[in-house]
Every structure is written in C-alpha cells, then in structure tokens.
Amino acid sequence: MIDSTQASSTIEWMRANTSWNSFAASLIAQLDDRGFLSEKQIAAADRMVAKANSNRPTALGTLSKIREIFANAIESGLKRPRFHLSDIVISLAPPTGKNAGYLYVKEDGEYQGKISESGAFFKIRDAREGIEGDLTILAADPLSAAIEHGKATGSCACCGRELTDEKSVELGIGPICRKRWSI
Numbered sequence: 001m002i003d004s005t006q007a008s009s010t011i012e013w014m015r016a017n018t019s020w021n022s023f024a025a026s027l028i029a030q031l032d033d034r035g036f037l038s039e040k041q042i043a044a045a046d047r048m049v050a051k052a053n054s055n056r057p058t059a060l061g062t063l064s065k066i067r068e069i070f071a072n073a074i075e076s077g078l079k080r081p082r083f084h085l086s087d088i089v090i091s092l093a094p095p096t097g098k099n100a101g102y103l104y105v106k107e108d109g110e111y112q113g114k115i116s117e118s119g120a121f122f123k124i125r126d127a128r129e130g131i132e133g134d135l136t137i138l139a140a141d142p143l144s145a146a147i148e149h150g151k152a153t154g155s156c157a158c159c160g161r162e163l164t165d166e167k168s169v170e171l172g173i174g175p176i177c178r179k180r181w182s183i
Contacts, residue, residue, distance in 0.1 A: 010042065013049045023048060051125075064119030065139040066090065070103060072182035073158070081181075084157045085138050085149055088131070090115070107131065143183040147172035 011031065014024035027045055031037055037045070066083075070092065073081035082091045088107045093099040093114065103115040105123075112131050113123035119139075121132055138145040146157035150172025155162050158177035163169045171178070 010045045010049050014045060021048075062119055063115050063121055063135055063139045065142060066103065066115060066135065067117065067119050069142050069181050069183055073180055076180040076182075078180060081158070082160070083138075083142075083146075083181075084153075084155070084160055085134065085145055086152070088112075088134060105131070105135065142181075143173075143178075146178075146181075146183060 011028070014021070014028050018025040018028055024045070027037060027041055030041075069083070070081055070090075074092075080092060082089055088105060091104050091106075093102040093104050099114060101117045105112045105114065105121070107128055111124060112127040113121055115121050115135075121135055123131065149155075149157040150163055150169070154169070156168070156172075156174045156177050158173065158181050161174065163172070163174060165174070168174045173183070
C-alpha cells in the first residue's frame with residue numbers, strides 16, 4: 001500500500017480532474033475514505049496521468065477564432081454549420097451529450113479530436129501529426145483558409161457546394177456563406 005505523500009503529483013492531478021474523470025474520482029474517494037491506495041492503483045493512476053499529459057490540449061484560446069466563426073454561423077441561423085479545410089471537416093458536437101459545446105474535428109471522415117469552448121484542441125492519440133498546425137493556420141486567418149480551400153477544390157469551405165459564380169470562384173467562397181460566417 002502507498003499513502004498519499006508517496007504519490008503526491010499523481011494525486012494532485014487526480015484531485016484536479018475528478019469532475020470529468022470517473023476513475024480519478026473513484027480513486028480519490030477511496031483515498032479520502034481509507035487513507036491509502038494499493039501499488040496497483042497508483043501504477044494505474046500514473047499510467048492514466050502520463051496518457052493524459054501526452055494528449056495535452058493546445059494553448060487555451062489558440063483556436064478561439066474558429067469558435068468565433070462558428071458562433072457567427074449559428075447566430076445567422078445555421079443549425080449544423082460545417083467548415084471544410086482540405087480533407088478536414090469541423091462541425092458542432094451534438095447539443096446533448098458529454099461533448100455539447102465542443103467542435104469535432106475529422107479528417108477523411110476519421111475523428112481527430114475536439115475544440116473546447118475556450119479554443120483548446122484536444123487531439124486523440126492517433127491524430128495525424130501536424131493537424132494542430134493546420135487548425136492554427138485556419139484560426140489565424142479563416143478567410144484566407146476558406147479562399148485557399150475554394151480555389152484548390154472548387155467548392156465552398158463553408159457549405160461544400162460547388163462554386164459556379166465567377167466572383168465566388170475567384171474568392172473561393174460563396175457570398176451567402178461569407179456573410180453568414182462573417183469572414
């Protein structure tokens with residue numbers, strides 16, 4: 001058995017994350033009740049903390065501009081806005097469930113992670129290397145990213161429709177989407 005002083009950093013992490021991590025919450029409840037955890041429990045907790053730390057989010061607020069354009073789209077009346085950036089598609093998480101308020105990030109239909117309401121990106125372990133960089137480029141200048149996507153694919157970054165109007169093809173984004181997304 002190991003007491004709380006022997007694994008203080010792991011225990012601090014678990015205490016700070018009990019609101020979203022049921023395993024951490026159960027271990028903390030046992031520690032508070034009995035005053036100790038077994039060696040196996042501490043080892044499992046250490047593995048959990050190491051895994052969580054390897055998937056740390058991007059700096060808070062880094063992707064807040066993406067959140068902002070989604071807020072604009074929703075405010076303009078779009079119920080299920082989606083933004084396309086090459087093979088990346090960003091969409092709203094369902095309004096019910098544990099990820100309500102997040103934006104889902106998929107590439108080629110495969111889930112890569114989610115963007116929190118504060119603009120942090122939580123990637124999955126198997127996410128493509130460099131996806132954060134692509135999202136950061138989008139956040140830095142959504143209009144330029146939309147234009148680049150439109151010119152490369154011939155479709156609007158916001159609605160995915162084919163761009164047919166000469167000015168829309170030139171801009172890489174349709175006028176309705178540009179207005180709705182305020183970009």
